[in-house]
Amino acid sequence: MDLGPIDYLLWLIGFSAEVAVVVCSIKRHNFLRYLPLNLYVGFTALVSLGEFYCLYKFGFASTEYNYFYYYSDSLLTILLFFVIMQFYQHVFSEMHVSKYISAFALFLLFGTAAFSYMVIAQHKDHLTTRFAVDLSRNLYFVGVILTYVLWGAVLKLRETRSHLIQLVLALGVFFSASAATYALRNLFPGLELSILKWMPPIVAIWLPAAWAFTFMKVSEGERLETAHLLARAR
Numbered sequence: 001m002d003l004g005p006i007d008y009l010l011w012l013i014g015f016s017a018e019v020a021v022v023v024c025s026i027k028r029h030n031f032l033r034y035l036p037l038n039l040y041v042g043f044t045a046l047v048s049l050g051e052f053y054c055l056y057k058f059g060f061a062s063t064e065y066n067y068f069y070y071y072s073d074s075l076l077t078i079l080l081f082f083v084i085m086q087f088y089q090h091v092f093s094e095m096h097v098s099k100y101i102s103a104f105a106l107f108l109l110f111g112t113a114a115f116s117y118m119v120i121a122q123h124k125d126h127l128t129t130r131f132a133v134d135l136s137r138n139l140y141f142v143g144v145i146l147t148y149v150l151w152g153a154v155l156k157l158r159e160t161r162s163h164l165i166q167l168v169l170a171l172g173v174f175f176s177a178s179a180a181t182y183a184l185r186n187l188f189p190g191l192e193l194s195i196l197k198w199m200p201p202i203v204a205i206w207l208p209a210a211w212a213f214t215f216m217k218v219s220e221g222e223r224l225e226t227a228h229l230l231a232r233a234r
Contacts, residue, residue, distance in 0.1 A: 010201040017208035018045040024215035036086045040079040047072040074136040144175045162222040170210035177203045
């Protein structure tokens with residue numbers, strides 16, 4: 001499978017958006033405040049470079065590319081998991097429960113890893129590769145649930161910090177679009193080589209682009225009226 005000009009264009013847009021998130025975060029003095037987010041986006045940019053190198057040198061169907069893709073995807077999913085947990089800490093910051101959230105995050109992470117290992121432990125061939133794929137998939141599923149629960153908490157607690165709301169909402173849209181793409185692939189496998197081919201890269205671009213916009217345009221101290229927030233949720 002050869003990559004065309006559109007593939008390279010989408011890659012360039014995504015990579016530029018990832019770099020923009022870190023640059024804008026540093027410029028707005030938010031790098032340490034949202035450290036897991038910036039680490040996730042920074043590593044995503046490095047992974048994008050690595051994928052481009054593997055595609056150029058070894059090809060899309062190569063073993064080297066497959067190994068790089070699955071292991072890097074597993075690492076990025078773990079980092080995204082910690083991004084979600086930090087959002088929880090920000091949302092519940094006024095309730096002084098951050099240490100409990102951190103403990104719960106570690107419990108979920110190790111619990112998911114242990115579950116993934118037990119599920120594939122009977123397969124001795126290519127054990128580490130199967131574990132990386134299974135761990136990434138399971139953590140992603142947990143992340144989807146946690147993000148929707150977090151958005152419910154934002155509405156329930158009447159969170160009004162526009163900056164935080166935009167970051168969480170962007171993540172929710174990302175997970176929703178990713179889940180919809182996966183469902184459509186299973187329902188209409190014939191579309192995977194046509195319309196659905198472009199969905200994953202476009203969805204991947206959305207998250208860093210939305211976060212970069214938030215860091216550029218939304219002030220950290222800006223507040224959103226609760227009534228407007230509730231109206232959006234309806």
